[in-house]
Amino acid sequence: MHKFTAPPLSFVGNKKYFSKIYLEFLDFALLSGVINKQTIFLDCFGGSGWLSHITKQRFPKNRVIWNDYDNYQERLERIPQTNAIRQELLRIKEKNLSKEKTKQEILKVLNANLNYDLRTISGYLTFCGQTLKEDLSNFVPSALEKITKTTIKEPIGYLEGVERVQSDAVNLIETSAGGGGYFLILDPPYLQTHSKSYEGYFNLSDYARLLNAIKKPYCLFGSAKSDILELLSLVEEKEQIKGFCVYGESFTKMNQGIKDRDYLIYNF
Ligand SMILES: C[S@@+](CC[C@H](N)C(=O)[O-])C[C@H]1O[C@@H](n2cnc3c(N)ncnc32)[C@H](O)[C@@H]1O
Known part of the structure; x- marks a missing residue:
């Protein structure tokens, strides 16, 4: 298998830049007893599969399910x-x-x-x-x-052992995660971004549907641009949101030196 340092094909919004913090977070969840040998990881907004890939590398014996909503598989x-x-x-x-x-x-x-x-x-x-x-x-x-002269490498082994589904994330959570044993990985699109790069457009009511459906334990990527912390605070009375914590932050340099602040939030 090649060693992958990034998704094999470019994908807007992939979480490569969060890898180090995310892997530390997985160890923290393991030490906290939230992740065990039976845990099934459900990567609900799978995108390029990057989070599924590094999760499977870290926990090769656990089931990891990648929701390939965008049909990235076909691009591969x-x-x-x-x-x-x-x-x-x-x-x-x-x-x-x-x-x-x-x-x-x-x-x-x-x-x-x-x-x-x-x-x-x-x-x-x-x-x-x-x-x-x-x-x-x-x-x-x-x-x-x-255009680079270098050939795009075949993604041999990139998502080996990872199970693939294609579904709306909320439907997936409602149909799969009910029985327990799941750990939700949630990386929804930024709120209200008209991204031409994605299949979907995620607005406030999509966020509301998602926050209603999610179940602990989970981790959630969100950005200051989407007012994610304010949004969670607004619905904090919900059992699944109450007591949410920020594990880490990442700053991405945007145009004109402005930095975008992204959070890794969790709730066990
Ligand atoms: C921020 S990206 C995820 C990036 C991914 N974690 C990675 O590392 O490549 C959000 C993804 O959610 C997808 N998406 C949009 N609406 C969705 C929906 N209703 N259900 C599931 N996925 C959706 C987008 O098309 C996009 O692939």
Whole structure:
């Protein structure tokens, strides 16, 4: 198995930057007796599977369930096709053609490859997380400079032993976690973010549904931007929220030096 230092394919909002704090937290939960050999980890907002991956690495004998709401699995399976398209794009880039000719050549390649990994290929041809349109109207020629010559590695063993489901997170919690023995990993999208990168759009009522459904023990990633602590305080009378704690914080540098503050919250 390769040693993974990041998800095999880029994924907006992946929790790679939280890995160290999260792994320390898992040890803390183990020492607190919350995690044992029978614990089933339910990664409700699975995204790139990064949290499932590192949880399985840390507890290889435990069941880990990854909710692949975005169908990241399909992107992983398409890596050979993505690598082939990448090679073609590199060849086109080297020709230094006009923007229109470059577009035409790219369209030929894309039309010959049905159902390509839209997110990765968009990353090669656009900026600012824009998604490619069929007519390439979002194409920015200078974006081609970003294409690396290095082949994307096959994700061998990345989610080995991890079980995969695809469901709305709240439905999943309601149908699976009722019987106990589960440890919920909750990493919902930021509140009210119009992220083009995700399948869903998470608004206040989605948060309310989620906070109603969650069951202890759990850990919850949330950001100051989403007012997560204020939100939890508002509903603190609920048994499943009462006594929540912040385990750790992480600061992500945003544009113009502004830092975004993310929390790892838990409740046992
Ligand atoms: C912050 S990301 C999770 C990132 C993930 N922990 C990782 O490390 O890659 C939130 C994820 O929740 C997904 N999502 C949005 N609405 C959802 C829903 N109703 N049920 C389950 N997942 C949902 C998004 O598409 C996105 O993949």
